[in-house]
Amino acid sequence: MNKVGLIWFRNDLRIHDNAALSQANQECDLLIPLYCFDPRHYAKTHLFGFEKTGFFRAQFLIESIQDLNQSLQSLDSALILRNGNPENIIPALVKEFGVSQIYCHKEITHEEINVENALLKALNNDSKKNCHVQFFEGHTLYQASELPFSIQQIPQVFTQYRNAVEKHSKINAPIPFAGSNLKDLPQGLASEKIPSFQDLNIEEKQVDVRNQMNFAGGETAGLKRLKEYIWDKDLLKTYKQTRNGLLGMDYSSKFSPWLANGCLSPKMIYQEVQKYERERIKNDSTYWLIFELLWRDFFRFTAQKQGNQLFRSNGLQPQKKIKWKTDHDLFLSWSNGETGIPFIDANMKELNATGFMSNRGRQNVASYLTKHLGLDWRMGAEYFESLLIDYDVCSNYGNWAYIAGVGNDPIDRIFNPHKQADQYDSKGKYVEYWLGESIVEKQTSLFD
Ligand SMILES: Cc1cc2nc3c(=O)[nH]c(=O)nc-3n(C[C@H](O)[C@H](O)[C@H](O)COP(=O)(O)OP(=O)(O)OC[C@H]3O[C@@H](n4cnc5c(N)ncnc54)[C@H](O)[C@@H]3O)c2cc1C
Numbered sequence: 001m002n003k004v005g006l007i008w009f010r011n012d013l014r015i016h017d018n019a020a021l022s023q024a025n026q027e028c029d030l031l032i033p034l035y036c037f038d039p040r041h042y043a044k045t046h047l048f049g050f051e052k053t054g055f056f057r058a059q060f061l062i063e064s065i066q067d068l069n070q071s072l073q074s075l076d077s078a079l080i081l082r083n084g085n086p087e088n089i090i091p092a093l094v095k096e097f098g099v100s101q102i103y104c105h106k107e108i109t110h111e112e113i114n115v116e117n118a119l120l121k122a123l124n125n126d127s128k129k130n131c132h133v134q135f136f137e138g139h140t141l142y143q144a145s146e147l148p149f150s151i152q153q154i155p156q157v158f159t160q161y162r163n164a165v166e167k168h169s170k171i172n173a174p175i176p177f178a179g180s181n182l183k184d185l186p187q188g189l190a191s192e193k194i195p196s197f198q199d200l201n202i203e204e205k206q207v208d209v210r211n212q213m214n215f216a217g218g219e220t221a222g223l224k225r226l227k228e229y230i231w232d233k234d235l236l237k238t239y240k241q242t243r244n245g246l247l248g249m250d251y252s253s254k255f256s257p258w259l260a261n262g263c264l265s266p267k268m269i270y271q272e273v274q275k276y277e278r279e280r281i282k283n284d285s286t287y288w289l290i291f292e293l294l295w296r297d298f299f300r301f302t303a304q305k306q307g308n309q310l311f312r313s314n315g316l317q318p319q320k321k322i323k324w325k326t327d328h329d330l331f332l333s334w335s336n337g338e339t340g341i342p343f344i345d346a347n348m349k350e351l352n353a354t355g356f357m358s359n360r361g362r363q364n365v366a367s368y369l370t371k372h373l374g375l376d377w378r379m380g381a382e383y384f385e386s387l388l389i390d391y392d393v394c395s396n397y398g399n400w401a402y403i404a405g406v407g408n409d410p411i412d413r414i415f416n417p418h419k420q421a422d423q424y425d426s427k428g429k430y431v432e433y434w435l436g437e438s439i440v441e442k443q444t445s446l447f448d
Pocket of ligand 1: 362363393397
């Protein structure tokens, strides 16, 4: 009898370094590659009611799904799309096509775990109980089992974490795709269509002519950017000097949207950096890109350790008892880029027009929202969740909590946006680009 498998794609929209896909293809005779448009991803954010997935994120995701479908077709298979909750859709496919094994990547935050548990329950309720789910890890440089401590013992401070993993753990090579083709789809299985923005209740946005970013969703574009940034443009060797830039595609790697959707594997990036170090140059810039990816791992493992505490108002510092404001008008002045502080406003205009903002910008607008306006950091985090094409639950909430002073590190840092603008936008080009005016500093009493 044929063994029928199902690979459930989630935030892992790639063929390369995909342990779930490789194993499924080795073990099964017939294989269903599935992606579900889960309506809960298109509802409202948890506390403040923004569109959970806004236009830019949805566009990048849809492009990534189209690209994955093309790659699967080139391997003689196809992506089967469904609109609905995975815990309803998957058991129905299991029944109809006699699936005995489900392969998928594990997620570690609340909403995603709830879906996994609902799926396991639904499969268990099936009287035959002969379908098993196998979870894989594929989002980080290190797997949890490769760390020198258990998740519960992850150090509170990044430097301690980094020193320990650099000393005791090893980053493994990406997993090669096994075979030249994917196993056949079962007969009689058809895909549904990709939903329109309207179907997903997403308000479409016009292309903003100021958008200089070249972000196309999908593994193909992600691998192309990896090659372009590291090899063709040879930008890696100066990453540490340029990474605090603000304008254009090349001051930093811009790998984040592809990483967030799983179109690029961090191990693949690591492998390319190592090759570059062997063949071109090894310096503090080549190290620093990996250093940043270690931060990404750290935020993920910390989220796994802390569970829902990360989403509470006082985050990982419950003893702090900060009384955050939720003033709507104050928030709107921030989100619309109308605070009167040019450096803050320019960054928010960029985010609203493109779905992207530099790391320097993010630190400043997050500090401004929390430290100067005193607004609940989760208003900002949920707003970013809606807009950022690289939204990643762990990096987003981890960084927001950190800047708000309720993250891993209890130290309160305040960014002075005027000083920051002087340092990182000394000629005012960035502000001018997004605000369309030469900067006349609008001092407010906050910074007098
Ligand atoms: C308030 C706030 C919210 C953020 N929200 C997100 C988010 O939702 N998703 C996200 O991927 N990043 C987030 N970041 C981190 C960082 O700003 C982005 O990863 C980075 O700007 C993406 O651009 P890049 O790929 O060119 O980064 P590069 O500078 O080229 O860095 C390479 C990679 O390292 C990782 N990285 C770099 N800095 C960080 C960091 N501080 N934390 C975690 N990983 C990092 C990213 O995966 C990035 O792609 C946030 C930062 C702040 C301050």
